[in-house]
Amino acid sequence: MFDYLIVGAGFSGSTLAERLASQLDKKVLIIDKRPHIGGNAYDRYDDAGVMIHQYGPHIFHTNSKPVFDHLSQFTKWRAYQHRVLASVDGQLVPIPINLDTINQLYGTNLNSMEVEKFLASLAEPREEIKTSEDVVISKVGRELYEKFFRGYTRKQWGVDPSELDAAVTARIPTRTNRDNRYFTDSYQAMPLHGFTRMFENMLSHKNIKVMTNTDYKEVIDYIPYKKLVYTGPVDEFFDYRYGKLPYRSLKFQFETHDCERFQSAPVINYPNDYAYTRCTEFKYLTGQEHKQTTLVYEIPQDQGDPYYPVPRAENADLYKKYQALADAASDVYFAGRLATYKYYNMDQVVAQALTLFTKIAGADEPIVTTARTSVHHENGNGLSNGRSKILTGAS
Ligand code: FAD
Ligand code: UDP
Numbered sequence: 542m543f544d545y546l547i548v549g550a551g552f553s554g555s556t557l558a559e560r561l562a563s564q565l566d567k568k569v570l571i572i573d574k575r576p577h578i579g580g581n582a583y584d585r586y587d588d589a590g591v592m593i594h595q596y597g598p599h600i601f602h603t604n605s606k607p608v609f610d611h612l613s614q615f616t617k618w619r620a621y622q623h624r625v626l627a628s629v630d631g632q633l634v635p636i637p638i639n640l641d642t643i644n645q646l647y648g649t650n651l652n653s654m655e656v657e658k659f660l661a662s663l664a665e666p667r668e669e670i671k672t673s674e675d676v677v678i679s680k681v682g683r684e685l686y687e688k689f690f691r692g693y694t695r696k697q698w699g700v701d702p703s704e705l706d707a708a709v710t711a712r713i714p715t716r717t718n719r720d721n722r723y724f725t726d727s728y729q730a731m732p733l734h735g736f737t738r739m740f741e742n743m744l745s746h747k748n749i750k751v752m753t754n755t756d757y758k759e760v761i762d763y764i765p766y767k768k769l770v771y772t773g774p775v776d777e778f779f780d781y782r783y784g785k786l787p788y789r790s791l792k793f794q795f796e797t798h799d800c801e802r803f804q805s806a807p808v809i810n811y812p813n814d815y816a817y818t819r820c821t822e823f824k825y826l827t828g829q830e831h832k833q834t835t836l837v838y839e840i841p842q843d844q845g846d847p848y849y850p851v852p853r854a855e856n857a858d859l860y861k862k863y864q865a866l867a868d869a870a871s872d873v874y875f876a877g878r879l880a881t882y883k884y885y886n887m888d889q890v891v892a893q894a895l896t897l898f899t900k901i902a903g904a905d906e907p908i909v910t911t912a913r914t915s916v917h918h919e920n921g922n923g924l925s926n927g928r929s930k931i932l933t934g935a936s
Contacts, residue, residue: 543765543766544569545567546761546768547569547571548769548771549580549773550578550579551772553891555743556611557894559746560895560902562747562748565902568748569749570750571749574756575753577737578740578751581597584736584827587835593795597791597793597821597839600621600729601888603726604726604727607892609728611891611895619731620730625723625819626810627810632646636723636810639716639721640656640717640719643660660682663683664678665679665683671706671707672704672707673705673707675707676710677689681715693810697818698789723808757773768873769874771874775880776863782863784859786863788847788850789847790843792841792842793840794817794837797834797836804822806825808821816840817839818840821836821837821839823837850882850883860882863882874901876890877894
């Protein structure tokens, strides 16, 4: 009998599995329908031997010391500051918009104070900032909005920024200094040996069994368990009782080139041209040295694996109905980006899972919050000590 059956071996499921097993001594079975652990953060070496992120570029960044410390039990890190260029008006310029972006784009030589005034002269103040269009136009005006945001957002989400919550484009700040980093969080780093290795270390515990290639629906009636943690799409769990919740999908197009470096930045955004939104060259992220290089282009789609909840009022209303069902489901916990319908980054998902763990532990029994030690398996597959097993079900 398992104490917990966990559906989904991404950040949320794996974080909970590890805490329940190591801190509460619970017996856990974690299941994923994909042939691997790691969820959307899964990385692997491609046929050329270049490390890629199978579901698009994942860059770890957080302001949360507890989250960073927690994950640091399972990986060493490689310091990495992410940078992105946008292809606009035939030039490659830094995004988020900063002093250099403006000077490059307009052929000017403004300083910080001058650029602040320039942007203020373009900005169209809005009484209320409700949509993703309001956010940008109220800060930098319509022209820059159209150059950098409108086309990208329409491609990415399939709707106009005026129909999306403000929070979506609010992820991208505007700067009047020369800081050209994509993120400014206090912790920015990539797992030294990749995300998958970090997940292997997390799940390498004698109380945890891992079963991949298995949709939980195929086995749930045969597996004895006490409680369920579900991290898949919440509407699917309830058989779409109130209709489908929109999730945006992506098609990933990988290309390997016979050169060490292909493009001039880790990511290049294409707001106005092509069907893809951006192109990532993985070696910048991973620091791998290799004579070839692999890139991925992301082409947004309506159909396909659910990757992004779509933040807009009508979807939040529909989610609330599912949330009420989730709240009423006894002995089932919902966690993660798909199950709580939140446009969360990896660190936010980990924070959410740790909070849920504290709640479970509080309701269950007193917890001993000790950190686990010696779980780095930097040379093996992380499972070589025989403490955990990957069971591969029929696909
Ligand atoms: P997932 O990783 O989606 O895990 C859920 C798992 O549940 C999946 O593996 C799925 O196969 C499994 N599952 C679903 N249904 C079933 C079922 N019926 N039976 C069995 N298993 C099931 N975050 C960052 O912090 N930085 C980034 O740079 C970043 N880049 C991103 C780029 C892209 C293209 C995308 C899509 C996301 C990005 N994210 C990034 C967000 C990050 O991927 C998520 O925050 C995180 O992976 C969510 O973890 P999760 O466990 O909630 O969900
Ligand atoms: N965005 C944009 N232009 C850009 C970069 C981002 O319009 O050059 C908007 C777009 O709506 C995007 C959102 O800002 O979906 C958030 O961007 P982020 O890079 O955080 O997206 P993610 O990495 O989550 O796909």
